[in-house]
Amino acid sequence: MLNGNSGRTPARTSQVHAIPSVFATKTTPTIPSASAGYEPLVKSVLQRRLVSEIFVYSALFCWGAGFFWSIWGSGGIVHKLFASLLYASTFWIAGALPSIILRKRYITANSSIGNSPSKTVRQALCKPITFHALLTHVASAILIAMFVSSEALFVKSKKHPHYLNGRLIFLLCSQVLLAVAFTMRNAMLDRYLLRSSARQPFALINIAKTMAVARLLATITIALSMMAIALAKVFMLPVLYRVPFVSLFLRPFAGHFMRSSIISLLPSHHLASIAQAWSLCSVTVDVWEFSNALFDLYVPMPVRIGLASADPIVALVSGTTCTDKIIKQFAYAELQDIAGSDSPTAGAQRTALFNDQKFTPSLWSCLTRESLVTLGHDYQHFIRKGAPAPPPTTAPATPRAADPILPSTPKKLIRKPIYQSARQSPIDNVIDSLAADGSFAQAIEETHVPDVFRSVTNAVVEPANAAAKHEVQKVREAGMSLLGHLKSQAGGVFSSAMTRYAPARVNDLVETCRAWWTKERLGKVVEGYLPNRQLDVLIVQVLTHLVCASLTEDRYGVVQRDIPKILEAMLSFLSEIEVYQKEVNALYRAPPTNVRLSVKELDESEFVRGQVERAGELLGEVGEALKDGVASIVRTFGDKLLAFKFPPKTASKLQGFMDYC
Known part of the structure; x- marks a missing residue:
């Protein structure tokens, strides 16, 4: 009646779908990680500084060092220019480049220096970085000596063509000792620590101080090399020549060292070799120090990534x-x-x-x-x-409350098998009875058996292991105490001998050095x-x-x-x-x-x-x-x-x- 045009409603041919919405799936972005946003930009800036500034300036310094070193040679201008380029390449590849790579590899923000020089050296010797740095500097010093020096490996003798050149041995010995001294200097200075850019390594006072330290290191290493060569010739070689079969190996190479007199060890006989070794040590230290100074100057400089990043604040x-x-x-x-x-x-x-x-x-x-x-x-x-921070303390676990016992009527349990089992053979019955949970084991558990027969491991093996560990610990402690006792005895004998026979000024100097070495700062x-x-x-x-x-x-x-x-x-x-x-x-x-x-x-x-x-x-x-x-x-x-x-x-x-x- 209400709708005069009433009729059958047409059936729907399509299903009903919900209106799509993005409110539930929309997530707020998080701040990018440093490894994805900031670290690549900083590393690219540092790499550009390394290549365009540190490498270039160190190469120019090596060229200047090579030019002055070429003055030791002879020849015309063309020969000196060629020699200076050759020496510059050697100084940079064998001297500056390993030092720069070593600094780049082991740069750190954590200081590792000790409270006293003795603790600093002791801590440095316990770290692998010191061993790697020592090998790097020794290899660098030897390569510089081998490529720069004009000394041959063997002497020029037709009668004894395999005799080793003493000048080259002295030069190599001084270079090796110089590498050891420079490595210890780096450990004392904590050279691999990144310091503030406010430091000025190329200030006039710092340059003068570095040059003075370089000459002092060269002088000390030359003196130690002369002492090492003298001790080896006077004491070590005569002992080695008395060892069977060793003299047969040494005589073709070092026979001339035994025939020479002790007077030949005087410095006045080798002034030219000493001057050459001292100059080479000084140049080597200068190359190492200049490379480290460049690293100290350019690496700590502030990094500006504002222009390289789309959003600098993020x-x-x-x-x-x-x-x-x-x-x-x-x-x-x-x-x-x-x-x-x-x-x-x-x-x-x-x-x-x-x-x-x-x-x-x-x-x-x-x-x-x-x-x-x-x-x-x-x-x-x-x-x-x-x-160091104490380990985090874990709160003791609260005991779980026991479940309440519900009242129930006790029922008798059926302890017999409810399924019919197959009949076993006599052999299977014997094996089952001897099993770990068999009737024989249960009978032993129910029977009183002495502990010595019940558990051999608990009664014999474990006490024996504990006794053995205790004996090993006692032997180790005894060995350590013996070493400490011998060390203290040797120190006491040396101190008493110095007090009795050495002059008072020498004793005061030794005491001052010992106090400087062990006193905490x-x-x-x-x-x-x-x-x-x-x-x-x-x-x-x-x-x-x-x-x-x-x-x-x-x-x-x-x-x-x-x-x-x-x-x-x-x-x-x-x-x-x-x-x-x-x-x-x-x-x-x-x-x-x-x-x-x-x-x-x-x-x-x-x-x-x-x-x-x-x-x-x-x-x-x-x-x-x-x-x-x-x-x-x-x-x-x-x-x-x-x-x-x-x-x-x-x-x-x-x-x-x-x-x-």
């Missing part, structure tokens, strides 16, 4: 998450420039950092978390005074407490500048909610540094003016004063950065900081800055 924040401290330090150094710059470009980049809503977590959250975690690790390392101790102080300073400066800039550039206030955490981390670190600074300052007491002290006491007091001053400088690097950072934040925000809540210790420390600023 790349830099991802670089702060890198596990390599060198890459992380480069990222924070560039962030520090952006955070502290007043240019419009830097302001726009800071605004993009604060207002980021594209990534999860946001750029600011990722940067803050990584910065505070790094500062927290170094803060804990400083509190532990360089000791307070500055090195503080370096071990703050191994990442350069990175910590950069982190503090980055956070300080960004927090101060957020007052006018943070549109959504995402920075303000992290200000309490940042200030708490800075003030906690600063408090610990100030407490330890007081302990360090208390170690030095100025000598009284009314009491006359000996020279030794004055030297000891001066040594303590120098170490306390050095420790204060190291502590001041991080302490001053923290003070400046907190003071800048307090001056910028002022009374606005009253809106935040701080722990009591942090609030009392912050109140001093509020009153001062």
